[in-house]
Amino acid sequence: MNYTIKDVAKKANVSIATVSRILNNQKGYSEKTKRKVLEAIEELDYHPNAIARGLINKKTSTIGVLFPALSSMLVTELLAGIEKAAHQLGSSVIVCHTESNGSKTMKYLQLLNEKRVDGIIFTSEILKEEYYEFIQKMNIPLVLLSTESRAYSVPYVKVDDRHAAYSAAQYLIKKGHTRIGMISGNQNDLIAGKPRIDGFKDALMDHGLSVDDSRIVCSEGFTFADGIKGLKKMRQQAAEVTAIFAASDEIAFGAISAAYQQGIRIPEELSIIGYDNLSIAEMSIPPLTSLAQPFYEMGEKAANMIFDMINGEQLVESRIMPHSIMERSSVAEKEE
Amino acid sequence: MNYTIKDVAKKANVSIATVSRILNNQKGYSEKTKRKVLEAIEELDYHPNAIARGLINKKTSTIGVLFPALSSMLVTELLAGIEKAAHQLGSSVIVCHTESNGSKTMKYLQLLNEKRVDGIIFTSEILKEEYYEFIQKMNIPLVLLSTESRAYSVPYVKVDDRHAAYSAAQYLIKKGHTRIGMISGNQNDLIAGKPRIDGFKDALMDHGLSVDDSRIVCSEGFTFADGIKGLKKMRQQAAEVTAIFAASDEIAFGAISAAYQQGIRIPEELSIIGYDNLSIAEMSIPPLTSLAQPFYEMGEKAANMIFDMINGEQLVESRIMPHSIMERSSVAEKEE
DNA sequence: CTGAAAGCGCTAACAT
DNA sequence: ATGTTAGCGCTTTCAG
Numbered sequence: 001m002n003y004t005i006k007d008v009a010k011k012a013n014v015s016i017a018t019v020s021r022i023l024n025n026q027k028g029y030s031e032k033t034k035r036k037v038l039e040a041i042e043e044l045d046y047h048p049n050a051i052a053r054g055l056i057n058k059k060t061s062t063i064g065v066l067f068p069a070l071s072s073m074l075v076t077e078l079l080a081g082i083e084k085a086a087h088q089l090g091s092s093v094i095v096c097h098t099e100s101n102g103s104k105t106m107k108y109l110q111l112l113n114e115k116r117v118d119g120i121i122f123t124s125e126i127l128k129e130e131y132y133e134f135i136q137k138m139n140i141p142l143v144l145l146s147t148e149s150r151a152y153s154v155p156y157v158k159v160d161d162r163h164a165a166y167s168a169a170q171y172l173i174k175k176g177h178t179r180i181g182m183i184s185g186n187q188n189d190l191i192a193g194k195p196r197i198d199g200f201k202d203a204l205m206d207h208g209l210s211v212d213d214s215r216i217v218c219s220e221g222f223t224f225a226d227g228i229k230g231l232k233k234m235r236q237q238a239a240e241v242t243a244i245f246a247a248s249d250e251i252a253f254g255a256i257s258a259a260y261q262q263g264i265r266i267p268e269e270l271s272i273i274g275y276d277n278l279s280i281a282e283m284s285i286p287p288l289t290s291l292a293q294p295f296y297e298m299g300e301k302a303a304n305m306i307f308d309m310i311n312g313e314q315l316v317e318s319r320i321m322p323h324s325i326m327e328r329s330s331v332a333e334k335e336e
Numbered sequence: 337m338n339y340t341i342k343d344v345a346k347k348a349n350v351s352i353a354t355v356s357r358i359l360n361n362q363k364g365y366s367e368k369t370k371r372k373v374l375e376a377i378e379e380l381d382y383h384p385n386a387i388a389r390g391l392i393n394k395k396t397s398t399i400g401v402l403f404p405a406l407s408s409m410l411v412t413e414l415l416a417g418i419e420k421a422a423h424q425l426g427s428s429v430i431v432c433h434t435e436s437n438g439s440k441t442m443k444y445l446q447l448l449n450e451k452r453v454d455g456i457i458f459t460s461e462i463l464k465e466e467y468y469e470f471i472q473k474m475n476i477p478l479v480l481l482s483t484e485s486r487a488y489s490v491p492y493v494k495v496d497d498r499h500a501a502y503s504a505a506q507y508l509i510k511k512g513h514t515r516i517g518m519i520s521g522n523q524n525d526l527i528a529g530k531p532r533i534d535g536f537k538d539a540l541m542d543h544g545l546s547v548d549d550s551r552i553v554c555s556e557g558f559t560f561a562d563g564i565k566g567l568k569k570m571r572q573q574a575a576e577v578t579a580i581f582a583a584s585d586e587i588a589f590g591a592i593s594a595a596y597q598q599g600i601r602i603p604e605e606l607s608i609i610g611y612d613n614l615s616i617a618e619m620s621i622p623p624l625t626s627l628a629q630p631f632y633e634m635g636e637k638a639a640n641m642i643f644d645m646i647n648g649e650q651l652v653e654s655r656i657m658p659h660s661i662m663e664r665s666s667v668a669e670k671e672e
Numbered sequence: 673c674t675g676a677a678a679g680c681g682c683t684a685a686c687a688t
Numbered sequence: 689a690t691g692t693t694a695g696c697g698c699t700t701t702c703a704g
Contacts, residue, residue, distance in 0.1 A: 015675045050450040052697035054387045056680045070416035080406035083433045094428045097419045114386040224619050253619045260621050283589045285596050351691045388681035392696045
């Protein structure tokens with residue numbers, strides 16, 4: 001069905017070596033033979049077999065990407081960015097959905113090893129020792145996306161969560177709020193949980209506001225349901241709060257829904273700022289002001305880093321991506 | 337870095353053929369040598385090179401999936417389903433993001449051809465002649481997901497859009513509504529646009545309601561912005577409408593937002609039913625009643641079909657997946 | 673400038 | 689039951 005290099009060679013009356021040279025535009029042939037061969041390639045609509053190439057070159061032009069969940073909305077944007085950059089550089093991406101499951105992750109790594117991918121992008125999760133060791137043995141580049149590692153020196157791409165959370169809280173403060181609460185993610189999550197809480201506290205302290213733990217309600221995760229529960233709890237523990245920093249847009253959505261249920265008007269009675277700035281942020285009522293992470297660009301960047309490393313670059317620096325605040329209508333100016 | 341079959345053979349004092357036999361559990365060796373070889377494999381932590389295998393077996397255990405957009409939320413669920421089924425069967429999935437762009441799509445198909453994927457899942461778009469012809473030449477299985485082809489006989493997995501739209505409209509009718517409008521997608525979209533409009537009309541007619549074209553506003557696409565525009569237009573053209581069928585959840589979200597802006601209460605003054613039942617549906621205020629498509633299962637099914645075909649099954653039937661109505665709170669009982 | 677030949681890591685006849 | 693050998697489709701010495 002598919003022609004091989006032999007067919008081309010025969011048709012052009014040259015050896016397969018010559019065809020190969022032309023294919024890989026090395027030197028060592030006349031213009032005339034080149035034309036002849038190109039013609040044959042054209043006529044047969046020949047395309048080299050990437051598998052055979054991979055076998056000999058030890059390079060498959062394929063990278064693997066590990067995601068804890070494929071359903072979370074932010075994954076889509078990361079993946080879109082990765083895929084775009086990869087394709088631009090002639091590579092493909094294999095998606096792996098680990099469900100944050102250790103043995104599943106190891107199985108995927110094994111698979112990616114057998115498939116001889118050129119590099120791995122590991123996203124949104126703690127890089128366990130087991131994973132790291134294995135990838136070390138695979139001896140291919142690794143970059144961390146939307147996560148980082150304290151234990152190992154692996155290049156990463158992420159925003160500075162602590163700093164970003166600081167910015168979000170500061171935004172609320174600048175708007176005149178003094179009694180500010182936070183519905184956080186899981187405080188044991190050292191990547192996306194704890195740092196955002198810390199940044200929140202930093203901002204309050206730096207601006208001379210007292211940090212009252214009853215105004216911080218910690219959730220299990222970053223979901224809509226967590227947001228609903230979170231707001232209810234907040235109203236019980238700290239009804240005096242006039243503004244809330246939600247550690248994710250989904251939490252913010254949940255909080256808005258719960259607030260609506262309780263007849264609390266947003267932003268008049270309660271301001272809310274989200275985190276992530278997913279596409280849903282514009283869809284809430286009122287539209288959600290949110291701390292924006294540039295997911296698409298982060299994905300692109302991570303992919304570009306991987307390819308730099310694949311191409312032999314030794315020193316690739318980690319990237320702290322800039323965050324910003326997407327102002328919409330869920331935060332009101334507070335007059336004292 | 338990675339050991340080869342030769343290393344194993346040497347270590348176990350057998351030939352590579354024997355190792356290969358054991359690896360592929362064929363017959364032709366004693367229990368004793370099997371143990372010996374397995375031990376060597378274990379000790380070296382040997383794993384066969386999938387690339388080399390692919391070259392000779394002409395089977396890469398990899399499938400390609402084409403999506404028009406990676407950003408739409410429903411894609412994620414389809415992909416999650418595909419990925420799960422594929423991984424269960426020992427295959428990987430390469431994602432391709434065509435942006436509905438013809439030449440990009442062709443480039444991807446070319447790439448998948450060179451990478452010798454075992455099959456292709458084509459989603460959510462019209463299968464153009466050019467694509468079809470090319471895949472025919474590749475001579476690998478193809479299944480359509482969330483789309484179908486009139487022109488070619490290609491197995492597909494989707495819900496019956498016309499029927500599903502009928503159900504959604506019927507639901508509104510059963511709730512007592514008689515003046516019902518629709519904010520549709522693009523009417524020129526023969527897959528997801530037109531059929532839903534037709535189904536909507538069918539339901540009205542079957543229930544003795546007149547079909548008034550001014551109550552059907554057609555959008556360009558299925559987005560939030562389309563929903564906003566759609567609702568405004570609807571209020572101008574057909575303010576008497578008490579219930580609206582939105583052709584997507586995003587449209588429904590937009591309509592809800594616009595309604596809120598105009599001070600229209602949902603569902604008291606206006607009922608809305610969405611379509612898709614994405615995870616955001618539960619996040620609106622009020623939570624959105626929506627016609628549910630089982631995306632995850634559709635993805636799984638499509639993947640399973642591809643693998644059946646890869647394994648030589650000749651006759652795989654297309655699947656019309658069941659739809660259902662996820663009742664939440666955006667539709668009110670209408671008393672006459 | 674060009675071709676013959678070895679070999680990437682594996683499977684599958686074909687021998688023994 | 690096991691080994692030898694010829695490829696899969698390609699790249700890359702090494703000759704000429």
